[in-house]
Amino acid sequence: MRVLFDHQIFEMQRVGGISRYFFELITELSTLGIEWQLPIEYSENQYLRSLSTEIKKFPPEIRDFLPDLKFRGKKYLYKLKEKVNPTPDFKSVNKQKTIKALKEGNFDVFHPTYYDDYFLEYLNGKPFVLTVHDFTHELYPEFFLKDPYMVKKKVLLENAAHIIAISHTTKTDAINFYNVPAEKITVCYHGNSLTGIPKPIDIPTRYLLYVGGRDTYKNFYFFLRAILPIVNQDNTIKILCTGKPFSLAEKKYFTDLGINERLVHIAVNDAELSFLYQNAIAFVYPSLYEGFGIPILEAFQYGCPVIASNTSSLKEIGGDAVAYFSPKDQVSLQITISSLLSDLSFRQQLVAQGYERVKQFSWRDTAITTKNAYTIALRASIS
Incomplete structure (x- = not known):
């Protein structure tokens, strides 16, 4: 053929x-x-x-x-x-x-x-x-x-x-x-394409990971507003973003929100991205809609707990290996993140299930x- x-x-x-x-x-x-x-x-x-x-x-x-x-x-x-x-x-x-x-x-x-x-x-x-x-x-x-x-x-x-x-x-x-x-x-x-050996880079000690685009349906700014009470309570947590560098408009928004000092942007290649997944508290995927959601598989591959919207294909791909929340409900996201931060066994369960789940995709x-x-x-x- x-x-x-x-x-x-x-x-x-x-x-x-x-x-x-x-x-x-x-x-x-x-x-x-x-x-x-x-x-x-x-x-x-x-x-x-x-x-x-x-x-x-x-x-x-x-x-x-x-x-x-x-x-x-x-x-x-x-x-x-x-x-x-x-x-x-x-x-x-x-x-x-x-x-x-x-x-x-x-x-x-x-x-x-x-x-x-x-x-x-x-x-x-x-x-x-x-x-x-x-x-x-x-x-x-x-x-x-x-x-x-x-x-x-x-x-x-x-x-x-x-x-x-x-x-x-x-x-x-x-x-x-x-x-x-x-x-x-x-x-x-x-x-899942992200299967190589992670390359260590300089990163914050504790961070929630956000990967990819931040505009419109990606729901990034909802995520920031929802996470505000948690990062205010625990000043050791950073929000680490990949993708395009922050724009001037975004930096102003971060400052107005009072969260500017908590945000870190790092441009990475695949090996460095693997390292970010491997060391994150969790990968957060607040998108309103995705046709598939490859970053979920990437996170699974490197033992990173996943917190994702309960919409579109994300539950289909994530199965029982993801902690889900409603992407228009700030309290729902706050409860989900807080549960992961406070419950080590819950975190370990998600990691184990993620390792098994990613095997179903090639x-x-x-x-x-x-x-x-x-x-x-x-x-x-x-x-």
């Missing part, structure tokens, strides 16, 4: 859950006898660049032109350079490479990596399989600007030969929002289930 992937998510993400999913999937499919193509020339994606040394970095823009020099006429000189030696439009180059592969037709199944529907006119009767990751935009439209991908997402859900949902929650949402027939959807869980299983979905799509296209 030959599968063609496209460039989309590898242009959009330098790191991130969706691009990591496709990277791990492609890697595992190779071990199952699946031939794959990924026609892409430009990408800054870290996972993809480890897969191929031939991937070029994004071509320089004006901000990258003579970056250490400031002089009058620099903009004019850049324009002159562009006339003589134009900078390639990396998005156009990548898309054209995929279109070329589509036209050549040397594949059995096409698997787009995001929701742009540009490829539909080039399939020439070949089936495509679509992975849907979540329905956050549909559930919480108030958190987002108008997204052109949402219209295209609907079109792709209607036209896909088969659909992969990353959890039963996501499958249910696809049925409820877009009336997708249940038999057209295969649930295919993610695996990228190998992801690839096997995905291969089955490709087979279903091929049969559907023939019939």
Whole structure:
């Protein structure tokens, strides 16, 4: 079987859950006898660049032109350079490479990596399989600007030969929002990529760990307001965050809340993130909605107790190895954290159950289930 992937998510993400999913999937499919193509020339994606040394970095823009020099006429000189030696439009180059592969037709199944529907006119009767990751935009439209991908997402859900949902929650949402027939959807869980040896770094003695984005539905600011009485009572506890550095607006909010001195930001790689999980009091996941929730598996892997919202897929993935709370009830979160802080046996129970729970998820299983979905799509296209 030959599968063609496209460039989309590898242009959009330098790191991130969706691009990591496709990277791990492609890697595992190779071990199952699946031939794959990924026609892409430009990408800054870290996972993809480890897969191929031939991937070029994004071509320089004006901000990258003579970056250490400031002089009058620099903009004019850049324009002159562009006339003589134009900078390639990396998005156009990548898309054209995929279109070329589509036209050549040397594949059995096409698997787009995001929701742009540009490829539909080039399939020439070949089936495509679509992975849907979540329905956050549909559930919480108030958190987002108008997204052109949402219209295209609907079109792709209607036209896909088969659909992969990353959890039963996501499958249910696809049925409820877009009336997708249940038999057209295969649930295919993610695996855990964070399995290496932790790398020690300088960290606070005691901290609650928060990983990833902090905006809107991630519910980070609710978490801070809820945790305030606990950190005021115990001044040894810090809140350690990864992800993007704190913005000026965030720092002002922290100061206004009176919690600024308790927040620590650390930019980490995978080995350092493992160390953060390994040494945290707990990993707190207050999100209102997740299609899957890979950080739960990461925490399990390194013996970190997990405190998470009792919503969406999080209970599905966490099972009985997580301490849950209501993500709109501050008292609920306070009680859950306090229980973990005061009850050592409860903490040890969560750690033990987490070690067992994470064994149920692997990228190998992801690839096997995905291969089955490709087979279903091929049969559907023939019939």
